[in-house]
Amino acid sequence: MNTLDSHALDLLFHEARSQNGWRDEPVTEEQLRRLYEIMQWGPTSMNCQPLRILFLRSPEAKERLQPALMPNNVAKTMSAPVVAILGYDTKFYENLPRTFPHNQKAKSLFEDKPDFADTTAFRNSSIQGGYFIIAARAVGLDAGPMSGFANPKVDAEFWPDGRVKSNFLCGLGQGDPEKVFNRSPRLAFDEVCTLV
Template identity: 65%
Template sequence: MTSIDQNALAQVFINARTHNAWTDKNVSDEKLRELYELMHYAPTSMNCQPLRILFLRSSEAKERLRAALMPGNQEKTMNSPVVAVLGYDTKFYEHLPRMFAHNKDAKSLFEGKPEHIQTTAFRNSAIQGGYFILAARALGLDVGPMSGFNNAVVDAEFWPEGNIKSNFLCNLGYGDASVLFPRSERFKFDEVCEIL
C-alpha cells in the first residue's frame, strides 16, 4: 500500500476544519448514499458494524432535535443542510451470523452480557463515526461533529424502542469558511506519544 497524494491528505486532514456556519448548497440523497458506501468499510471487531445513522434534512426533523441541543449548538445545527445522528445498536450481535459467518459461535459471546455489549457497540460505532467524518471530507463535504446534546432526549425522540443509543451528532454540508475560528493548538508528538 502506498501513501495518498498530498492534496488528498490536505483535504481530509490538514486543511479540514470543524464548521459552524453553512452555505445554502444542498446535500443530495446520492451524496449521502455515497458517503455511507465509502465509510462502511471501517474496521469493527468481529465485523459487528453497530453504527446506525439518521440523516435529518427537513426543518421538521431538525426541530425534533432542538430540545436536546445545548443552546450554543442550536443555531448551527438548525441551519446545517443535514444533521447526522450517529448511534449504536445494542443488538448488533443478532446480525453476527450474517456479518461474521465464519464463526458460528460469535453471537453467543455477547448474549446476556450487557456490559460487553455496551463497550463493544460504543467503541466500534465511534470507530465507524471517525471514518464517517473522513469519508465526508474525502467527498468534498464539510462536517461539524459535536457532543453538546442530551443523549436521553435524542434516544427517546428518535429511537424509542430502546436498543439504539446516540453516540454523537455531525452537521453536514458545505461550510462557510469566512466565519471559521482560528485553528486551535494541537499537542506535539513528544507531549502525548512514546515509542517503547
C-alpha cells in the first residue's frame, strides 16, 4: 500500500491550521476548479454527492452574507479572498439514476422520506466538507471553516427555494500567519478510540 510522505502529511494535517485572517492575495477560478476536481473523488454513501458549494468572490456577494454572521466572524469572513458556503441538496436522490447507475431503484429509498433524505444529505455533505478542506490544502490554499452563523438567514439569502440548506462556511486564500492561534491540544488515541 502506498502512503503519503511526511511533507504531504504536514501540508494536509500536521502543519495545516484553521485560518482567522488573510493576506490580500487572489484565489483563482483555476484553483477552485482544481479543488473541486480533487474533492469530488471522496466517497459518499450510495455515491449520493449532496454537497453544493457557492464560492463568494466579490465584496458584494460577501456583503450579502454579513448579516448572517456572528460578530466575531465578520472581520475574518469579509477579508477572506473567497468564502465558500457549503450546503446540501435535500433532493440529491434525483441524481441517483446517474450517480448510482447499477441500482436504478435507489431513488425510491429517499422519495417521500424527507427526514431520511435530510439526514443522509447532511451527513454526507459533512463528509464531503472534510474532503473540501483537505483538497483546498492540496492545491495550496489555506482554509478557515466556521459554523458561527445563522443558517436560516444564509438559506433565505442564497437558496431561497429551500431545496439546498447550508451546512458550514469556509474561508479560502493565503492565511495571515500573524492571525493564527497557537495549536490547541488534541485528544489522545486512548481517550477517543476503543479496540473491541
